[in-house]
Amino acid sequence: AQSVTQLDSHVSVSEGTPVLLRCNYSSSYSPSLFWYVQHPNKGLQLLLKYTSAATLVKGINGFEAEFKKSETSFHLTKPSAHMSDAAEYFCVVSAHQGGKLIFGQGTELSVKP
């Protein structure tokens, strides 16, 4: 069965410092992996996706993630945090069943001035 674990429920960084949000996955198949962002009281927006092409994936707003099969990880990074990055981030893996996706529990990112 497929599953995803976000290793931190909350991450706090200072503006201008790097961001690292950690995600490990489990999949019996070659997975598709996604990161979504949810700003307060908003819907979810796709940040980036990995679908078996390049292992380093670039997304919107300066975010990127690296697929590491040996470590079963798909961590999200950004070199320099901005106040507008404060949001909840979800790591998502394909369920390989009817197009379904499995969501992690979310990591809340706080950015301090």
Add this chain to the structure above:
Amino acid sequence: NAGVTQTPKFQVLKTGQSMTLQCAQDMNHNSMYWYRQDPGMGLRLIYYSASEGTTDKGEVPNGYNVSRLNKREFSLRLESAAPSQTSVYFCASSEQSGELYGYTFGSGTRLTVV
């Protein structure tokens, strides 16, 4: 470019009341999904419709029913609301292969059952 539209945005129900959450997409997507979001639990799939005319249970279907009215619309019905159904509900849609393209989400319905 409306994308996925959910109505209503907010709703308060009394225990035992019924209501239908509406969802419509204008992207000609085949697949549609209903999720609920609760603090610390991520998003959990309630029901999904892989294509027009089909619906299937997800992870937490108890207490809910769905209707795929046509290709555009996918509604979620609570027949007898319970406080445990207090949540934020999201509708999403995808091309046939949601696993490859990801989902487009609506802005959510915040439901409180008292």
